Amino acid sequence: MLIEHYDLKVFTPPCDPGAERFSAFAELTVDISEVLPYLNATLRGAIYHRAANALTWKKGGHNLAFHAHQIATSNVEDYAAAVTEIDGLIKLINRTWERRSEITPDTETHQRPPLMRVYQLLPRTNCKQCGEPTCYSFAIKLVASQKKLADCAPLTEPQHAEKLAALQALVRAAPAIG
Secondary structure: OOOOOEEEEEEOOOOOOOOOOEEEEEEEOOOOHHHHHHHHHHOOOOEEEOOOOEEEEEEOOEEEEEEOOEEEEEEEOOHHHHHHHHHHHHHHHHHHHHOHHHOOOOOOOOOOOOHHHHHHHOOOOOOOOOOOOOHHHHHHHHHOOOOOHHHOHHHHOHHHHHHHHHHHHHHHHOOOOO
16 A cells, blocks of 8 residues: 555635635655556546656546645535545555556656647537537537547548547547547
8 A cells, every 4th residue: 555644634725715615635644756657547637747746637527636745636515525535536546556567657748639629620510419518518528538539429420530530649649538
């Protein structure tokens, strides 16, 4: 087990006093730098910042940041939600560390593809088959790794083959979606 203990700090962000949402920091007693490339390889949409020795990730409306001795989360409802969120992240890190022999670490920095470029390549039928009200909202979720290309049924039609190929190329260039 990599992380056995941490200190939790939950607070209202200083830039938004009186807010109904909170941020939380887990101050770690161990250095988790070595696990960051493994998290980068396994977390869809994570962005590893090698020079800063940090990894950022968006999950369920929360912005998460992993640093050598700290994990941060934003936009949590209350103290209990912060504890739950941080505990889940600690378990994720420990599971990833325990499985590191099965994972090829990734030290590359991947950027999300530009939203407008993704939107322009979609069929733009607003068919709702993906579960979204518009192709633009689908593009937002695709770029945020909350949807997959396979969720867009019209992309499989022959007239959209070139667009699909271009989107797949974007996905390969930025493994945050796909």
